[in-house]
Amino acid sequence: MGNMVGKQEIYDVIIVGAGTAGLSAAVYAARASKKVLVLEETSYGGQIIYSPEVENYPGIVHVSGFQFATGLYEQAVGAGAEIRFEKASGIQILTEKECKTVLTNSDTYKAKSIIIATGSRSRRMGLDGEERLTGAGISYCATCDGAFFKGRTVAVFGGGNTALEEAVYLSGLCSKVYIIHRRNTFRAEQRLVEQLQQKNNIEYLMNCRVTAINGSEKLESLELSDGRLIEAAALFVAIGREPQNEIYKDILALDEYGYIIAGEDCRTSAEGIFAAGDCRTKQVRQLVTAASDGAVAALAAIV
Numbered sequence: 001m002g003n004m005v006g007k008q009e010i011y012d013v014i015i016v017g018a019g020t021a022g023l024s025a026a027v028y029a030a031r032a033s034k035k036v037l038v039l040e041e042t043s044y045g046g047q048i049i050y051s052p053e054v055e056n057y058p059g060i061v062h063v064s065g066f067q068f069a070t071g072l073y074e075q076a077v078g079a080g081a082e083i084r085f086e087k088a089s090g091i092q093i094l095t096e097k098e099c100k101t102v103l104t105n106s107d108t109y110k111a112k113s114i115i116i117a118t119g120s121r122s123r124r125m126g127l128d129g130e131e132r133l134t135g136a137g138i139s140y141c142a143t144c145d146g147a148f149f150k151g152r153t154v155a156v157f158g159g160g161n162t163a164l165e166e167a168v169y170l171s172g173l174c175s176k177v178y179i180i181h182r183r184n185t186f187r188a189e190q191r192l193v194e195q196l197q198q199k200n201n202i203e204y205l206m207n208c209r210v211t212a213i214n215g216s217e218k219l220e221s222l223e224l225s226d227g228r229l230i231e232a233a234a235l236f237v238a239i240g241r242e243p244q245n246e247i248y249k250d251i252l253a254l255d256e257y258g259y260i261i262a263g264e265d266c267r268t269s270a271e272g273i274f275a276a277g278d279c280r281t282k283q284v285r286q287l288v289t290a291a292s293d294g295a296v297a298a299l300a301a302i303v
């Protein structure tokens, strides 16, 4: 039995988020025989489960994102971490007991240290009807939803690696794919630009943005900043990612974009609270850096 507050046991570490960073932290902390709780709002795995193929994780030649995430989940549970599917809604720091409380939508949990590993989510366009039409033509994941639009005309918004990978994928499924990008050159790697150029059902709409989406029950058309109106059954939005750290803004320092300010040691502005993976300020947001942060944060959190 660990320490108790009243009748409630205190975890050594609570990890918020069961993506690559959070589960890697859980593996390290649990293997060190610490009492570990992982809280996850939706399902384990985080962003990587949407990648059909991972080919850049050192030592693994080829694996699907889902297989990778499942292996990590099983490794964390096998090492003794407890995982609960509850949405964290805040953190309180109870200084007199030297412990912290994590509030969820259904309970409260106490720990000596906390690791926040909540990743990021797809950036929204901020347009009227965007939320209402999500799942009815607006999507943030072509590999998840592309098959619903087989043989139809669809659009992709964005010019980074995600947008071009999605456009390449959709060109094999859909009759026509518009790619809409705010500049006249792509941010994506040259190899993806070349793959896209080999497709014959892509129409490039450069130097413009989506300014309105039309449709009552489902998406029907898009309005662009250059005044054009195009008909499309789906719009795949791939304009980057953003963190969701608003609930921590009163206890942790965030940067101007909402990322938790933390260095390579994953230490935040609050003693005993660490930030790992894409939710923190960092230069490189990759699978391997998320896993690395998990290890660094766990080893710092359990001393």
Ligand code: NDP
Pocket (backbone or CB within 6 Å): 123, 157, 158, 159, 160, 161, 162, 163, 165, 182, 183, 186, 187, 209, 238, 239, 240, 241, 285
């Ligand atoms: P990125 O930030 O790389 O690209 C976002 C794209 O959306 C950019 O072209 C950007 O335009 C555009 N954009 C951003 N904000 C807006 C806005 N408000 N309105 C209109 N357009 C906007 O995001 P990704 O999701 O593509 O990639 C995220 C990270 O993941 C990157 O590091 C990427 O390299 C990596 N990644 C790697 C892959 C791989 O290695 N196979 C696959 C997918 C992602 P602009 O170019 O003008 O700034």
